[in-house]
Amino acid sequence: MVIDTAQQLLNAALAVPLQRATTALLARQGIELWIRRDDLLDAQLSGNKFYKLFFNLQAARAQGFQQVISFGGAYSNHLHALAAAAHRYGMHAIGVIRGERPAHLSPTLQDAQARGMKLVFISRADYDRKTAADWLADLQARYGASYLIPEGGANLLGARGMQLLGAALEQQTGGDYSAVCLPVGTGTSLAGLAAGVDRRKPVVGFSVLKGAGDLGGNVAAFYDALWRDWHEGAFTSPASASALAENWRLISGFHGGGYAKKMSAMMFAFWQGFERETGIPLDPVYTIKMVWGISSLAQQGYWPRGSRLVAIHTGGLQGRRGFNCP
Template sequence: MQRVWCQVVIDTAQELLKTALAVPLQEVKTRELSQQGIELWVRRDDLLDAELSGNKFYKLFFNLQSARTKGYTQLISFGGAYSNHLHALAAAANRYGLRALGVIRGERPVKLSPTLIDAEAWGMKLIFISRTEYDRKTQADWLSELQACYGVSYLIPEGGANLEGARGMQLLGQALELQMQGDYTAACIAVGTGTSLAGLAAGIDQQKAAIGFSVLKGEGSLGLDIASTYRQLSVTRSIAADNWRLISGFHAGGYAKKPSGELFEFWRRFERETAIRLDPVYTIKMFWGIHSLAQQGYWPRGSRLVAIHSGGLQGRRGFICP
């Protein structure tokens, strides 16, 4: 399959929706799903753009719009050495003519990760801080100090986890609903901050389920965060009940842990059978969860599932891949 677009600046939500509607849906057949009578379609948002693939650009789009409308010329956000979010933010800032600051968890290493090498090449200024200091990234006084040091900036939370980020994913959900014309059972997505799940659920038909597979070992307030964001997005809808579910148990040891054992074997088999590359932090766990639940009889026979491929393939460079 070919990428949908590349190196293009999109300025309006209408243009973004038009692009989202062009994202291909690919039917995937695997042994486990066929045995259980489950139909799986993959929405190939990993093909959306060479640099801004998957859910990253949807989550950045309205943030970028807001920053430009308010007159900001500098963006600032947070992440680790292999952050898909910072990688996409650096690319987007470069494309849209904005300066970008990336606050990185941990001391600067002797050799930068491929992710951060790309970010610097696109003009992002990297700011390395201790893990203790990084834990203060949501505190107002610390953020004020940060802006005093580096200049007034439009703040985007780690992972693009704000209402603007969720609005972008809501648009993806709307595009999916138009593409499928309601002919599906549930839409599945990998979950880190929960922003993408909340947006997806608010964008699809309320009678359809949005299923999120958590990649975190400890969820904390994740469910409450998803519920809050979902309800903010759904103020114009008459909500009888939330149409999203969060599934745990497929984190394989925790966030960004190197896949091993059963998960690694699944990864190897899935890519061999489908020719679809997965990222080792997010999508691999979603697809593993979908298949495992199929074998447990969770999905009724005849279910038609849609899985959102949220990109992040640049992160493969930090792992041993099949």
């Protein structure tokens, strides 16, 4: 399926199913949990990945670029989706990979390469400079004129794609929910989703990172920019726009040791139990941490009894191949 317009993407988003996830723990606490199965959006472009890529790819094509470059690790969901999207849109793609080339490519990179992505491996020291202007200029000189997409699609266009998902959720549910939850890496998806749903509804992001750093600042910056664009400049300064940033919150403490780290026995057991009870597959880096956080907070009485929660399944199931999955 090739999606060429925002309306087509919205129509595809409206067709994503909501699946009830009932567990003994949530039932005891009187919490109703629905998983929005964005992992089913597309066989190759699942979860939040294509939403974040869509407007970037549209911009690349509008500006006449035939090639895109982005960044990630050996199991990057972002690069996996970018390779598929570029192939589908007839564009060339280059994936800049953190670390030396291994003797055997990960399944993720094998897929990306099979879809035509050129893989470029660089040292971790060079990778840390991936936002430096001189380093990016050298990259362009070496591989030709390319549209640059930040790691994870973490830019305003990526957030705008998730804003569209939020608008679809509002139409789909008619606002009949208490809160929306999603896992957070860069904060792009949290900002976009919060800007797309009803301002009166809280959007709760569960950080998958051990150290939040400036994650909250990233969310606020994207959120404010989206609101200014949405209201066509009705807000005259970032300070006035920030007054609207009341419907998102960022929760840490459910990172499981950090990004893509080995899972603890306790979290692994929870993962097994949740999938057994609900039949909904989760990925080991993002969605498992969100659902673990939702359930843990339910046990602590964080959600009022009778709450109807919607959790966004951000895809990434291809990453299960790098873990000992249930």
